[in-house]
Amino acid sequence: xxxxxxxxxxxxxxxxxxxxxxxxxxxxxxxxxxxxxxxxxxxxxxxxxxxxxxxxxxxxxxxxxxxxxxxxxxxxxxxxxxxxxxxxxxxxxxxxxxxxxxxxxxxxxxxxxxxxxxxxxxxxxxxxxxxxxxxxxxxxxxxxxxxxxxxxxxxxxxxxxxxxxxxxxxxxxxxxxxxxxxxxxxxxxxxxxxxxxxxxxxxxxxxxxxxxxxxxxxxxxxxxxxxxxxxxxxxxxxxxxxxxxxxxxxxxxxxxxxxxxxxxxxxxxxxxxxxxxxxxxxxxxxxxxxxxxxxxxxxxxxxxxxxxxxxxxxxxxxxxxxxxxxxxxxxxxxxxxxxxxxxxxxxxxxxxxxxxxxxxxxxxxxxxxxxxxxxxxxxxxxxxxxxxxxxxxxxxxxxxxxxxxxxxxxxxxxxxxxxxxxxxxxxxxxxxxxxxxxxxxxxxxxxxxxxxxxxxxxxxxxxxxxxxxxxxxxxxxxx
Amino acid sequence: xxxxxxxxxxxxxxxxxxxxxxxxxxxxxxxxxxxxxxxxxxxxxxxxxxxxxxxxxxxxxxxxxxxxxxxxxxxxxxxxxxxxxxxxxxxxxxxxxxxxxxxxxxxxxxxxxxxxxxxxxxxxxxxxxxxxxxxxxxxxxxxxxxxxxxxxxxxxxxxxxxxxxxxxxxxxxxxxxxxxxxxxxxxxxxxxxxxxxxxxxxxxxxxxxxxxxxxxxxxxxxxxxxxxxxxxxxxxxxxxxxxxxxxxxxxxxxxxxxxxxxxxxxxxxxxxxxxxxxxxxxxxxxxxxxxxxxxxxxxxxxxxxxxxxxxxxxxxxxxxxxxxxxxxxxxxxxxxxxxxxxxxxxxxxxxxxxxxxxxxxxxxxxxxxxxxxxxxxxxxxxxxxxxxxxxxxxxxxxxxxxxxxxxxxxxxxxxxxxxxxxxxxxxxxxxxxxxxxxxxxxxxxxxxxxxxxxxxxxxxxxxxxxxxxxxxxxxxxxx
Numbered sequence: 006x007x008x009x010x011x012x013x014x015x016x017x018x019x020x021x022x023x024x025x026x027x028x029x030x031x032x033x034x035x036x037x038x039x040x041x042x043x044x045x046x047x048x049x050x051x052x053x054x055x056x057x058x059x060x061x062x063x064x065x066x067x068x069x070x071x072x073x074x075x076x077x078x079x080x081x082x083x084x085x086x087x088x089x090x091x092x093x094x095x096x097x098x099x100x101x102x103x104x105x106x107x108x109x110x111x112x113x114x115x116x117x118x119x120x121x122x123x124x125x126x127x128x129x130x131x132x133x134x135x136x137x138x139x140x141x142x143x144x145x146x147x148x149x150x151x152x153x154x155x156x157x158x159x160x161x162x163x164x165x166x167x168x169x170x171x172x173x174x175x176x177x178x179x180x181x182x183x184x185x186x187x188x189x190x191x192x193x194x195x196x197x198x199x200x201x202x203x204x205x206x207x208x209x210x211x212x213x214x215x216x217x218x219x220x221x222x223x224x225x226x227x228x229x230x231x232x233x234x235x236x237x238x239x240x241x242x243x244x245x246x247x248x249x250x251x252x253x254x255x256x257x258x259x260x261x262x263x264x265x266x267x268x269x270x271x272x273x274x275x276x277x278x279x280x281x282x283x284x285x286x287x288x289x290x291x292x293x294x295x296x297x298x299x300x301x302x303x304x305x306x307x308x309x310x311x312x313x314x315x316x317x318x319x320x321x322x323x324x325x326x327x328x329x330x331x332x333x334x335x336x337x338x339x340x341x342x343x344x345x346x347x348x349x350x351x352x353x354x355x356x357x358x359x360x361x362x363x364x365x366x367x368x369x370x371x372x373x374x375x376x377x378x379x380x381x382x383x384x385x386x387x388x389x390x391x392x393x394x395x396x397x398x399x400x401x402x403x404x405x406x407x408x409x410x411x412x413x414x415x416x417x418x419x420x421x422x423x424x425x426x427x428x429x430x431x432x433x434x435x436x437x438x439x440x441x442x443x444x445x446x447x448x449x450x451x452x453x454x455x456x457x458x459x460x461x462x463x464x465x466x467x468x469x470x471x472x473x474x475x476x477x478x479x480x481x482x483x484x
Numbered sequence: 485x486x487x488x489x490x491x492x493x494x495x496x497x498x499x500x501x502x503x504x505x506x507x508x509x510x511x512x513x514x515x516x517x518x519x520x521x522x523x524x525x526x527x528x529x530x531x532x533x534x535x536x537x538x539x540x541x542x543x544x545x546x547x548x549x550x551x552x553x554x555x556x557x558x559x560x561x562x563x564x565x566x567x568x569x570x571x572x573x574x575x576x577x578x579x580x581x582x583x584x585x586x587x588x589x590x591x592x593x594x595x596x597x598x599x600x601x602x603x604x605x606x607x608x609x610x611x612x613x614x615x616x617x618x619x620x621x622x623x624x625x626x627x628x629x630x631x632x633x634x635x636x637x638x639x640x641x642x643x644x645x646x647x648x649x650x651x652x653x654x655x656x657x658x659x660x661x662x663x664x665x666x667x668x669x670x671x672x673x674x675x676x677x678x679x680x681x682x683x684x685x686x687x688x689x690x691x692x693x694x695x696x697x698x699x700x701x702x703x704x705x706x707x708x709x710x711x712x713x714x715x716x717x718x719x720x721x722x723x724x725x726x727x728x729x730x731x732x733x734x735x736x737x738x739x740x741x742x743x744x745x746x747x748x749x750x751x752x753x754x755x756x757x758x759x760x761x762x763x764x765x766x767x768x769x770x771x772x773x774x775x776x777x778x779x780x781x782x783x784x785x786x787x788x789x790x791x792x793x794x795x796x797x798x799x800x801x802x803x804x805x806x807x808x809x810x811x812x813x814x815x816x817x818x819x820x821x822x823x824x825x826x827x828x829x830x831x832x833x834x835x836x837x838x839x840x841x842x843x844x845x846x847x848x849x850x851x852x853x854x855x856x857x858x859x860x861x862x863x864x865x866x867x868x869x870x871x872x873x874x875x876x877x878x879x880x881x882x883x884x885x886x887x888x889x890x891x892x893x894x895x896x897x898x899x900x901x902x903x904x905x906x907x908x909x910x911x912x913x914x915x916x917x918x919x920x921x922x923x924x925x926x927x928x929x930x931x932x933x934x935x936x937x938x939x940x941x942x943x944x945x946x947x948x949x950x951x952x953x954x955x956x957x958x959x960x961x962x963x
Contacts, residue, residue: 029663040763040798077792078758092759123647123834130644141642150636157629163620163815165609168602184508199678199841206840214715215694231839236693279557280571284519313556314511319519336642338846355602360710361685362678366845367817 027062031070039079039092048090050080133468134476135444136273136422139333140467143392145385152375153368162367168359169351170197170343171370177377178329178343185383186301187314188327188345196344196354197365201302201330204344205232205265207357208298208326211350212262213238220264222250224451224458226272226300229265242453248276248415255289263326264290264297268316269304273424273451273462274415277307283316290324297325303333305386306393306420317345326350331373333421333466334386341365341373393421393466396473400465403477411481412460424448425480426460434461434483441479443472506541510549518558518571527569529559612947613955614923615752615901618812619946622871624864631854632847641846647838648830649676649822650849656856657808657822664862665780666793667806667824675823675833676844680781680809683823684711684744686836687777687805690829691741692717699743701729703930703937705751705779708744721932727755727894734768742805743769743776747795748783752903752930752941753894756786762795769803776804782812784865785872785899801826810852812900812945813865820844820852872900872945875952879944882956890960891939903927904959905939913940913962920958922951 038044050056053071057064071088074080081091131138156162169175175195182188182195198204205228213219215237221230223242234240241261244254250266268278268286278286290297301315317325330342346354376382400423404414412425431447438445438461445463449456461480468476517523529535532550536543550567553559560570610617635641648654654674661667661674677683684707692698694716700709702721713719720740723733729745747757747765757765769776780794796804809821825833855861879902883893891904910926917924917940924942928935940959947955 026663033666036759036793073792078760123831123838125644125646127643127645131640138643141639144639144642146637146639146642150633153632153636154629157632158625160620160623160625161606161610163623163625163817164606164617165604165816166606167604184505187512200843202838202842203840228842280515281557313552314515337644338642338843340841340843340845352602359602359681361682362819362841363681363707364817364819366819366848369845369848 027060028066028069031060031062031066032073035070035074036077036079039074039090044090046090046092050088050090052087129439129444131467132439132442132444133472134438134463134465135467136446136462136464137333137337138464138467139336139389139421140392140396141336143389144336145381148381149372149376152379152381153372156368156371156375159368159371162371164367166364166367168364169355170195170365171367171374173378174370174374175343177374179345181377181382182315182327182329182345183318185386186304186329187318189318189321189323190327190345191348194345194348194351196346196351196358197370198342198344198358199340199362199365200332201300201328201342202228202232203358203362204328204330204342205229205298205300207344207354207361208263208328209233209235209238210357210361211353212296218259218261220255220259220261220295221453222266222271223453224273224448224456225265225453226267226302227451229298229300230453233263233265240453244457245271245274245276248274249278249282250286252278252282252285252289255286256293259293259295261293261295264295265300266297267300267302269299269301269313270307270420272300272302273422273448275423277313278316280319283319287316287320287323287325295324297323298328299325300328302328302330303420305334306390322347334382334389335373335376339369339373341369396465396468396470397423399470400463400468400473400477403473407477407481415460421466422462422464424460424462426458429459431459431461434480437483438476438479441476443476443479445476445480506539507545507548510539510541510545511552514549514553515556515558518553518569523569525569525571529567529569531566608918608923610946611918611921611923612951613917613942613944614946615925615941615943616812616816617943617946618815618868618900619871619875620815622868623815624860627860628851628855631858631860632851635847635850635854638847638850641850643846645843645846647843648834649674649844650846650853652857653849653853654822656853658824660856660861661794661806661808661824662797664865665783665808666797668797668800668802669806669824670827673824673827673830675825675830675837676849677821677823677837678819678841678844679811680779680807680821681707681711682837682841683807683809683821684708684777684779686823686833686840687742687807688712688714688717689836689840690832691775697738697740699734699738699740699774700932701745701750702932703752703927703935704744704932705746705781706930708777708779709932712742712744719932723936724750724753724755727753728757728761729765731757731761731764731768734765735772738772738774740772740774743774744779745776746779746781748778748780748792749786749899751779751781752901752927754902756792757795759798762798766795766799766802766804774803776802777807778804779807781807781809782899784813785869796824805829813861813868814852814855818848818852820848868945875944875947875949876902878949879942879947879952879956882952886956886960894939900945901941901943903939903941905937908938910938910940913959916962917955917958920955922955922958924955924959 053064053067057067075082079092080088082088174197175192178195179190179192182190209232213235218239218241219233220241220243223244244251249271268283270277299315299317315327317323317327327345331339344354412427415424415426431449435445435447445461448458448460448462465473532543532546536546554561558571559567561567653676654671657674658669658671661669688711692714697718697720698712699720699722702723723730728750747762749756778794778796794806796802796806806824810818823833891906894903894905910928914924914926924940927937927939927941944952
């Protein structure tokens with residue numbers, strides 16, 4: 006029999022097809038008809054010539070589709086008799102979705118502890134007063150682009166490279182960390198990551214298994230909490246002494262595998278452990294056999310004196326996993342960070358990086374390396390230190406003028422943010438500020454357990470003079 | 485008392501310091517002397533003026549270092565009496581490395597199943613005949629760079645963006661997959677990842693927990709095996725019927741959460757499931773409640789007929805997690821891939837991406853989106869299909885001339901590689917080829933369990949005409 010396939014509606018068959026090449030439309034139209042049984046096994050398709058003229062398309066297009074359908078086993082061409090539907094649709098209608106029960110079981114709930122939001126409005130993510138945002142208007146984009154142009158034609162940068170990271174970048178990072186952060190490391194100890202977040206995730210992957218324990222300063226950085234929260238792993242809060250990790254609250258004995266902390270600039274409260282406290286912390290780690298995750302996220306931006314050296318470099322073979330990121334020192338969308346670990350841990354971390362993400366983008370690494378090698382990075386940091394110091398002073402003036410007594414301004418030496426502390430419903434304040442177009446976070450969001458302290462964490466690095474004035478006014482207007 | 489600190493050796497104190505700014509050298513020299521007890525509490529430091537002249541450096545440099553040391557609690561300045569060491573070194577010498585036992589316990593062994601190498605020589609990774617490498621010389625770099633220049637000054641591309649991926653790129657990917665791969669998806673279902681490897685890792689993270697089971701075609705893609713190998717998770721091999729997944733070997737009932745497969749181009753053996761087998765596979769998945777990971781890694785490069793549509797698009801709501809990558813269609817160092825999942829899984833996957841790596845590089849995503857939107861991607865794929873077809877024909881000619889009978893050439897429709905099968909010690913062959921400067925992999929490397937089949941997996945996409953001749957000659961010379 007001849008097929009009763011209505012030919013004239015093929016173009017309009019399915020809105021999803023429109024705008025696609027004729028060949029694709031015809032392919033989808035015919036294969037779909039065969040799949041849903043509108044065309045039955047044995048049905049004869051019109052000759053390519055006839056179909057082409059009916060659809061007023063080129064015959065070669067029809068022939069190509071017939072070839073394709075035959076190659077896939079939809080149809081069969083029989084010389085001298087025609088082209089026939091060959092596929093027997095599955096006996097019972099496909100029920101392609103796994104049964105509810107199994108489908109549920111196939112979908113474990115995503116991490117629940119401080120479960121982070123998955124969606125974030127791009128505008129929301131970049132508002133004035135949003136913590137952690139550098140001033141992208143102050144980034145030397147012209148220099149950056151020039152370095153990019155110098156390397157963009159190197160075809161070797163299109164290929165595969167080291168999982169650990171582009172060697173010149175690891176060298177540049179090691180040199181920078183040795184000279185500016187007092188870190189004791191060689192390029193061989195540096196692992197390039199997709200921001201500090203991947204570095205923290207890899208640490209959790211290597212060190213943490215069900216039944217393990219992690220000590221974490223509280224309040225503290227949420228990204229670390231997310232990365233170290235694993236099924237069966239206990240997160241144990243270590244409270245602060247006002248604005249720094251309270252060393253007296255560290256357990257004398259512990260089975261904890263890791264301690265996460267920000268010794269050189271507590272996040273978010275901004276305190277700094279002095280040298281005797283730093284040595285005490287290292288001594289505690291050695292005594293209890295705990296590895297310290299030192300998150301050195303923005304120490305470049307201390308205003309008073311030179312940035313204080315990392316604890317990783319205070320002694321040889323410190324039991325420290327040093328984590329850093331270019332998100333604040335260069336720009337967030339670069340998505341480059343680094344991990345510095347003892348030589349005998351490098352191989353394991355590099356393997357895990359290979360398994361979970363593979364190499365890092367090569368041209369990006371090469372440009373970043375050149376930016377550091379040629380001194381632009383050091384210059385940029387110096388400039389930003391002054392730039393942010395100016396914003397910080399302006400913010401403090403505004404706070405004194407507008408908020409005197411209303412809030413306690415914490416973190417005098419903060420680099421890119423400061424905390425306004427006060428008892429109350431800080432999430433309501435944060436929401437009100439969002440309504441007003443500002444992005445501060447509630448201090449209670451940084452708490453591991455029931456929040457003890459409330460307030461607003463205010464990022465000022467990306468706020469203009471006007472925005473700082475308006476933002477503080479908005480805070481003053483809070484109920 | 486006055487310190488007996490020998491001043492003249494400060495510059496040379498520690499090779500690690502040399503080449504650093506004078507201020508950093510002096511800071512490190514003094515702080516180190518205090519830390520190791522060579523300078524004792526109460527020791528008086530020379531006046532800044534005296535030390536400056538002794539070292540013949542600027543007095544301000546010394547003053548800055550003294551300020552820094554005082555800020556950190558190393559020294560104390562007493563007006564009219566001088567500057568004194570203030571830090572009492574820890575009573576007993578620091579033993580900063582966690583005790584052996586605990587340190588061991590703090591370091592679980594890295595994944596052992598087919599434990600991948602962590603280091604890879606860049607040259608090694610990009611040799612002719614290395615599987616999976618596109619021809620980077622054929623990439624339209626000038627067009628790519630032009631698109632980059634058009635966007636590189638957009639400062640909004642320096643900031644934070646969606647964790648799921650840059651919206652225009654997700655739209656471009658969805659449009660491409662709908663039109664060219666028959667995938668049924670909207671931009672909302674696309675998650676941008678750091679290559680297919682991160683996509684596979686996120687699937688394992690969301691779906692797999694201790695006690696779970698995964699079905700995986702064998703031989704198969706090693707990267708998938710690495711990503712899905714988790715503590716307590718059982719990987720169950722599903723053998724091939726010659727060059728495709730053997731559907732008759734799929735268990736009628738199974739508690740498996742996932743089946744990993746490459747239905748449109750088995751990796752590495754290159755077979756294609758025909759349409760009735762594809763429907764049978766989907767039906768099996770629905771019956772057994774198993775999710776299918778469809779890794780569509782290089783289907784763009786089928787030579788015979790048009791690329792065959794993905795199984796994800798054969799029916800509505802197929803229980804398929806669709807994985808793709810730009811590593812082969814654009815270039816490996818781009819490090820961009822994608823995951824297409826049912827709408828109700830998007831949120832969980834995006835959360836995990838946020839936790840483990842955060843956003844993807846923004847400018848890279850924007851350039852890739854423009855490359856696709858403006859039709860360059862489709863043109864590039866068409867050109868590469870012909871380009872690789874030519875290399876494939878040349879390789880086959882060489883194989884027929886030089887290897888007749890020595891090996892069985894598998895995977896007639898392979899896109900970027902083919903398999904030479906033969907019984908024997910294929911790892912020895914691969915090593916011999918490495919010595920000769922070629923990068924084929926042993927087929928047995930792709931085996932989940934004891935290898936049943938041996939041979940060489942030969943990537944030809946990045947091999948020149950000469951290299952193909954020489955490479956086949958090298959194979960012919962194998963013992």
